[in-house]
Amino acid sequence: MEKKKRDKREAILRAALELIAEHGFHGAPTAMIAAKANVAIGSIYRYFENKDALIITLHNEIECAAMKIITVDYDRGKPLKERFFHVARRMLKYMIEHPLEFRFVEQFFYSPYGIAFRRDKFFADTAIDNDEDILKGLYDDGRSQQIIKDFELSVFFSLAFGILFNIARDNVVGFNKLDDIVIDKIVGACWDAIKL
Template sequence: MRNKDEKKRDAICRAAIDLIQSQGFEDTSMSKIAREAGVSPATIYVYFENKEDLLNQIYIRVKREMSSAIMEGFDQGITIEEQFRTAWFNFYQYAMENPVDFAFGEQFANSPLVNRVSKDEGEGYYGPLIEMFELGKREGIFKNVPLGVFSAFVFFPVIGLIRNRNDEKLVFGKEMLEQVFQIAWDAVTE
């Protein structure tokens, strides 16, 4: 069995993300990924069983990296509002700094190409956020709504901002972000 080189694995993942985002899943072949990564097509199969396995492992990786960025500075010793603020602004920052990875994660979050095990593992990285939400509900800070509704009102506005970041009418400054944050906070709090 061949030794695995993490740099090659990373190059394969990076190439796959970039190609899938620019050409779509169907038009991204393993040979294109290999060429973009600078490896032979056979090398991909040292790391991944097939294209679906590659997609699932990349999905988990993107979710892990995104959750790590969102949780930076997230401390359960601070107030729920401070936790919420930290996660919200970190989410925005991650999406702005990693637009291709962010788009990949969003594209495949509800895709039938990502299996249930991968989705569950990807969602598992957000445990502290879910705990914050549940605690906030119990303490009467957050509205008593399902997690999916909470997420829609918290994170979908950020996704909308990211998608419209090239709109010249929107000024992406600190003041506007504070306003959008406040709208999200007001939408989910009692």
């Protein structure tokens, strides 16, 4: 019973993920999500307040799960360069190994949802989020140890991680081919961009 409830919720989230990733927000009407999840339309509204809430929940769960995978084995004691390579490499790998999640998050990112989401994060003084801490920690350490260039945080993020998004997108739609060697070279290029 408790199991079934979770299953239905998961099925709805999964169906939404697949449809939105593949066809965009427009190609994923509630009726289609319900059909793909083998659930009645009305059931969606038993688990989520409305479609926006469903989408935002889906985004948050994906981001949380992704960050868990990316930061596994992360050792705060290692030198900065090593930590950056660890995170960047895993980030790029996650994106090309999870094309559905990546494409969804990307669509979210560039939609009004994403703008609002980033606004909130940007103007939130309290960055409690453990994952943000890791990324921001790289910046803070790099600056205080005089290892990385003198840019503000958001520019640093673009240089360090924005590239990875661009490259992952091209990979998902088939514009490039990436293996472990190329991935390492790309992460190296990102490092060159930020290091002094």
